[in-house]
Amino acid sequence: MxxxxxxxxxxxxxxxxxxxxxxxxxxxxxxxxxxxxxxxxxxxxxxxxxxxxxxxxxxxxxxxxxxxxxxxxxxxxxxxxxxxxxxxxxxxxxxxxxxxxxxxxxxxxxxxxxxxxxxxxxxxxxxxxxxSQTATMRYGSRIRIGTDYSDIGRIQYLLGQKGYPQENAEYTERVALETVVPAPEEERLIKELTEATGARAELEVVDRYYFVDKD
Known part of the structure; x- marks a missing residue:
């Protein structure tokens, strides 16, 4: 990282x-x-x-x-x-x-x-x-998650508990979606997703950039 x-x-x-x-x-x-x-x-x-x-x-x-x-x-x-x-x-x-x-x-x-x-x-x-409309900008990571249908519920629950977005969802033979997290929280989220799915989920950081903090 x-x-x-x-x-x-x-x-x-x-x-x-x-x-x-x-x-x-x-x-x-x-x-x-x-x-x-x-x-x-x-x-x-x-x-x-x-x-x-x-x-x-x-x-x-x-x-x-x-x-x-x-x-x-x-x-x-x-x-x-x-x-x-x-x-x-x-x-x-x-x-x-x-x-x-x-x-x-x-x-x-x-x-x-x-x-x-x-x-x-x-x-x-x-x-x-x-x-005016002002906002806090935070540097973050866009993570793409690929998973079997059996694990998607755990992933969505984990992301929802943390308030992370669930974007660009694709439902084919497998499920893929993306989330954006503050950069300091990237490693922790990847670890938790890996543990929650028994290392079955495919996790890839596809981009890093400043995003609008919605809090």
Missing amino acids: ENTTNFQPYRCVLTGGTAEITEKKSRFIATVRRTESEEEAVSFIEEMKKKYWDASHNCSAFVIGRRGQLTRCSDDGEPSGTAGRPMLEVLLGEGICDAAVVVTRYFGGTLLGTGGLVRAYGAAVKAGLEA
Whole structure:
């Protein structure tokens, strides 16, 4: 089995969302999008600036890479450190990777002060994330199981007890199906399946990749 030390779980945005909050008559519109490269993030930010061309500010932040290797943020004319940095800190605090957020502000006529701006921009990002669909991604193994009909019940029961999926089932002279498990649990599952079927089941790891954790 390959070394999975570097394949740690991470959170990402599956589907972006938009949310709006109001603070002392200023409107803060947060738009979140999944972006997997700096180019995608920059393009998204420019898209939002064109969409909200008449806004007072379009502040932004993004995190690229499953370990957050690349981060950027912009105050877009707000006092230094009052917008982009608080926005980025929310993304990092939530463990979100491969995502960008733009918070558009329409000034309401009342100054918020530096503390008020920090709170408002941070709150807007949190609202934007709540309006988005996020998930934990885990590195896992896809295992193909071949078995006689006499053992399929034991296998299905074992997978069901552990909450593992049962996919791509084929019923011919024998039964074949696939399951996906977190990589650290691969060896244990193979051992348990082998014991449960008296080593009659054919077990093969056909792929390893990141999958959406349904918990």
